[in-house]
Amino acid sequence: MAAPKDPRPCSIADALAIVGEKYSLLVLREVCLGNGRFDQLVRNIGAPRDVLATRLRRLVDAGVLTKRAYSERPQRFEYRPTQAGLELEPVLMTLKEWGDRHLRNGTDLPMVVEHICGNELIPVVTCRSCGAPVRHEDLTAHPQAEGWTVSGPTAA
């Protein structure tokens, strides 16, 4: 039986255990932008240097980033996203879109991302099977482990 204090098993929680600490996703943002050097990260993110050092170690350990020298003598390093890291970029873009819309009314955006198709990227999360945009009302959750439930369908 579920002992007191064991949370729902969940990939969202697992993912957040990797990239959910303060600044981690901002590190990923900068690294995806190509700004992977320590001092760039400090400046662009505004994080304390020691915290940043900790986050970078963790993200490298987790396989989201790699650390590579872009110069021996003097040794200088740069962090880059791994494949797994790059595949988090859609999460960032989706979060950006939410922020653009809900926190800035979609105007005065501090950053615009252009898609290769020539238009501004406005990400839409869709169902791979049917291609429709994902809406809450269209989803049904099925926990696979026993003891974990979801409360009935979304009432009004």
Add this chain to the structure above:
Amino acid sequence: MAAPKDPRPCSIADALAIVGEKYSLLVLREVCLGNGRFDQLVRNIGAPRDVLATRLRRLVDAGVLTKRAYSERPQRFEYRPTQAGLELEPVLMTLKEWGDRHLRNGTDLPMVVEHICGNELIPVVTCRSCGAPVRHEDLTAHPQAEGWTVSGPTAA
């Protein structure tokens, strides 16, 4: 000019200021699942009660959740997502998909979400204009404020 210690203006950072604290996105997960009562949240998330209370206040203030009584006498409350909250669900689903794939090899998933189309939901982030899946190589960032740069195109 950019004073020392002002970070890049960015909707991702702004969004994370709302939902980026520890447990906040897990609260949203549970609330989207319909488990919006305080004790359910404590149990399913595994967060300390006081921290949870703080998070809930913040999320309500930010307009992501609402608190409503589902019973007067005895007073009992339930948290529900607002429209803005519901629109964060795609972020959660995208994060879940990343976790499923990178942290569990896509097997033994603790939770499966079914789309109304009848298939398992596997979210894909696409470009609204052209419909293509978002890939890092297809993106170009354009900061709109002066002083902020991105370092050249993604090298190999």
Add this chain to the structure above:
DNA sequence: TCCGTGAGTTGGAAAATCAAACCCTCCCCT
């Protein structure tokens, strides 16, 4: 009256964050 449930609040110890200063290695300039 006593017990249990829901929804928190309180108190104190443990851990994480922050800012500033420091360190080390190298390069360049004179």
Add this chain to the structure above:
DNA sequence: AGGGGAGGGTTTGATTTTCCAACTCACGGA
């Protein structure tokens, strides 16, 4: 040969957060 950066961190000490357990308060039921 000396001085001054730059880059990439680490150290130190004060401030905040977290964490956990215990406590509260308002009911409702046996």
